[in-house]
Amino acid sequence: MKAGLYVGEKTVQSALIDKPIPGEGEALIRVAYAGICGTDMMVFSGKHPRAKAPLVMGHEFSGIIESIADHVSFKPGDRVTVEPYLTCGRCAACRAGQYHVCATLKCIGIDKNGGFSEYVAVPVDRLHHLPDNVSDDEAALVEPLAIAVHTVRRSNLKVGDSVAILGAGPIGLLIGLVAKQAGASEIFISDISPFRLQFAKELGFICVNAKETNIKEVVLARTDGIGADVVFEVAGTQSTAKQMVECIKFQGTIVVVSVYKQAPVVDLAAMHFREISLTTTRCANSNDFATAIQFMEKKLIDVRPLISHRLPIEQIKQGFGYMENTEISMKVLFHL
Ligand SMILES: NC(=O)c1ccc[n+]([C@@H]2O[C@H](COP(=O)([O-])OP(=O)(O)OC[C@H]3O[C@@H](n4cnc5c(N)ncnc54)[C@H](O)[C@@H]3O)[C@@H](O)[C@H]2O)c1
Numbered sequence: 001m002k003a004g005l006y007v008g009e010k011t012v013q014s015a016l017i018d019k020p021i022p023g024e025g026e027a028l029i030r031v032a033y034a035g036i037c038g039t040d041m042m043v044f045s046g047k048h049p050r051a052k053a054p055l056v057m058g059h060e061f062s063g064i065i066e067s068i069a070d071h072v073s074f075k076p077g078d079r080v081t082v083e084p085y086l087t088c089g090r091c092a093a094c095r096a097g098q099y100h101v102c103a104t105l106k107c108i109g110i111d112k113n114g115g116f117s118e119y120v121a122v123p124v125d126r127l128h129h130l131p132d133n134v135s136d137d138e139a140a141l142v143e144p145l146a147i148a149v150h151t152v153r154r155s156n157l158k159v160g161d162s163v164a165i166l167g168a169g170p171i172g173l174l175i176g177l178v179a180k181q182a183g184a185s186e187i188f189i190s191d192i193s194p195f196r197l198q199f200a201k202e203l204g205f206i207c208v209n210a211k212e213t214n215i216k217e218v219v220l221a222r223t224d225g226i227g228a229d230v231v232f233e234v235a236g237t238q239s240t241a242k243q244m245v246e247c248i249k250f251q252g253t254i255v256v257v258s259v260y261k262q263a264p265v266v267d268l269a270a271m272h273f274r275e276i277s278l279t280t281t282r283c284a285n286s287n288d289f290a291t292a293i294q295f296m297e298k299k300l301i302d303v304r305p306l307i308s309h310r311l312p313i314e315q316i317k318q319g320f321g322y323m324e325n326t327e328i329s330m331k332v333l334f335h336l
């Protein structure tokens, strides 16, 4: 079958490899579209602690069930997307039903071959049906949208709240779209890439170029010097880890979404005086996936404007090249 392979640091290539044979409890999926995520970029950089070449990356994908053992809800031919998480089922988090924070959480496309190939084997209990009116390309964004749903749920955002998002990458923008659904009154967003800020502007957010202006100045000016009710840190830098404390309102909630390459310094002293809540978020659960799919089905959230490139998997090198440059790309999808 056709595949896009990670073969070593900064090296991907198009290849023909054996079709996977699904194991017990797995279904075989014929992939339609698969998206490149920040985690794939980390694998590509050679810095992911678990990923080992040669590897088929890709954990954000849509497709059709090619084969599945007898199942009450799914059959061959069904259009699906997949929660890509591989969980142990035995740790305290798994037993509490919180499998997305499994103590030994693994992921399709990192710990085993993923969606940048014609076929992928996935656990049957991680499948989600796709409604007819959700297209294959937008369905490849169900996973990142589910992350955004989970993140906004973790924030306890309330109707009328003001929101600041630091980082207008795919995850930051999707958080903005979900926050709007959750009743945010005003959404500020910063980035250093004018190309990415243009997407944010078209989605109706108040944009700040972080190269020119500290977002705290804009947030404080527009909130009578009080700050935003909820701040999402989605850029993963030291300067945004500083700003998240500077733009939050007293008793507000900061949600750290970023996976930091280096642990940042955070001013906990400044937070204490204003009773700031600081929380984190990881992956998403089955409910978040169901909600993400519903948002697409009911046409409440359109993720398609975020897709900057659609390429055949044979062009995997170009795809990773585009994603390396935030001045020319947002979400890059491969079709299989
Ligand atoms: N919690 C989770 O489960 C989860 C899931 C997916 C992604 N993530 C993390 O979320 C973060 C965002 O993901 P993404 O895919 O959107 O990544 P991304 O790299 O595409 O987006 C980050 C954005 O931050 C911008 N940025 C850089 N420096 C900045 C600054 N000083 N001020 C403002 N913006 C700045 C970049 O230009 C970029 O557009 C990453 O750290 C990623 O690892 C976490």
Ligand SMILES: [Zn+2]
Pocket (backbone or CB within 6 Å): 037, 038, 039, 059, 060, 143, 144
């Ligand atoms: Zn991802």
Ligand SMILES: [Zn+2]
Pocket (backbone or CB within 6 Å): 087, 088, 089, 090, 091, 092, 093, 094, 095, 099, 101, 102, 103, 104, 105
């Ligand atoms: Zn577990």
